[in-house]
Amino acid sequence: MTRPGVGPAGPDAALSSWTDEALFERVCGGSEAHFNALYARYFRRIYAFVYQRIRNHADTEELVQETFTVVFRGAANFGGRSSPLAWVYGVAKNLVMNHLRRARVLQERIAEAGDEPLATTSPHWSYGPDDQLTLRRCAAALDEQIAGLADWQAEAFFLRHAENLPIQEISRRTDRSADAVRSGLYRVKRLLVRAGALEPESESP
Amino acid sequence: MAQEIAKEFSTEELKEFLEGDLQPTQADPAFQERLRQELWALVQERYGRAPDDRLD
Numbered sequence: 535m536t537r538p539g540v541g542p543a544g545p546d547a548a549l550s551s552w553t554d555e556a557l558f559e560r561v562c563g564g565s566e567a568h569f570n571a572l573y574a575r576y577f578r579r580i581y582a583f584v585y586q587r588i589r590n591h592a593d594t595e596e597l598v599q600e601t602f603t604v605v606f607r608g609a610a611n612f613g614g615r616s617s618p619l620a621w622v623y624g625v626a627k628n629l630v631m632n633h634l635r636r637a638r639v640l641q642e643r644i645a646e647a648g649d650e651p652l653a654t655t656s657p658h659w660s661y662g663p664d665d666q667l668t669l670r671r672c673a674a675a676l677d678e679q680i681a682g683l684a685d686w687q688a689e690a691f692f693l694r695h696a697e698n699l700p701i702q703e704i705s706r707r708t709d710r711s712a713d714a715v716r717s718g719l720y721r722v723k724r725l726l727v728r729a730g731a732l733e734p735e736s737e738s739p
Numbered sequence: 740m741a742q743e744i745a746k747e748f749s750t751e752e753l754k755e756f757l758e759g760d761l762q763p764t765q766a767d768p769a770f771q772e773r774l775r776q777e778l779w780a781l782v783q784e785r786y787g788r789a790p791d792d793r794l795d
Contacts, residue, residue, distance in 0.1 A: 561782060564789040569782055573775055581766045582759030595770050602778050607785065620747050623756045627748075701767045712769050 554618035562610045587630050590698040601626045687718040
């Protein structure tokens with residue numbers, strides 16, 4: 535049975551005239567219908583705001599998720615400091631600015647590195663035998679994990695994170711369902727994390 | 740209320756933010772629904788669920 539404001543039909547029209555303040559209050563009381571109305575009201579504007587500045591669907595999705603998470607976690611403490619609109623906007627704006635700042639710093643570091651090889655003879659970049667062994671183990675683990683991937687999964691990962699394509703476009707290009715693409719991307723991430731998190735065998739104390 | 744908002748952000752900023760409502764969404768509908776479910780789970784965990792979740 536479909537509950538009011540729930541499901542594919544989206545939020546109930548009866549709530550469209552409710553103020554943000556009133557909706558937030560009811561959300562903190564645990565009302566799903568009011569939560570759906572608030573989410574629907576803000577989703578498009580937050581997504582558009584973030585995407586206009588980031589131009590990357592994968593990062594936009596992460597920032598939209600982060601914005602809503604901060605907003606709903608803090609909803610009870612909002613306490614009418616300003617309008618909910620200004621508050622939500624402020625959260626989204628801060629997260630976008632932080633993201634852009636981090637990206638700029640990264641770009642500057644890459645530019646500073648220029649054409650220098652990543653592994654230099656500089657003392658700051660030199661590794662001892664233990665570090666080199668760890669790196670070799672990580673590289674071997676990474677190769678092993680990647681070898682276990684289907685070609686389309688590697689392609690989907692590339693399309694998502696190098697070309698910033700939305701899931702639907704990747705689904706079309708790889709001829710897989712959106713759920714399969716999502717699941718494949720998750721698998722690749724897990725494999726990479728597993729390979730990267732590989733610890734060298736511990737020495738006995 | 741408008742004055743209070745203006746203290747934090749310019750009217751132009753907020754107007755631009757609201758104009759997002761008028762743009763065709765570029766978001767993946769599956770992402771939108773998945774996020775909705777995750778956030779609703781978060782809300783329930785944090786605030787509980789209303790025993791009688793009715794519209795009134």
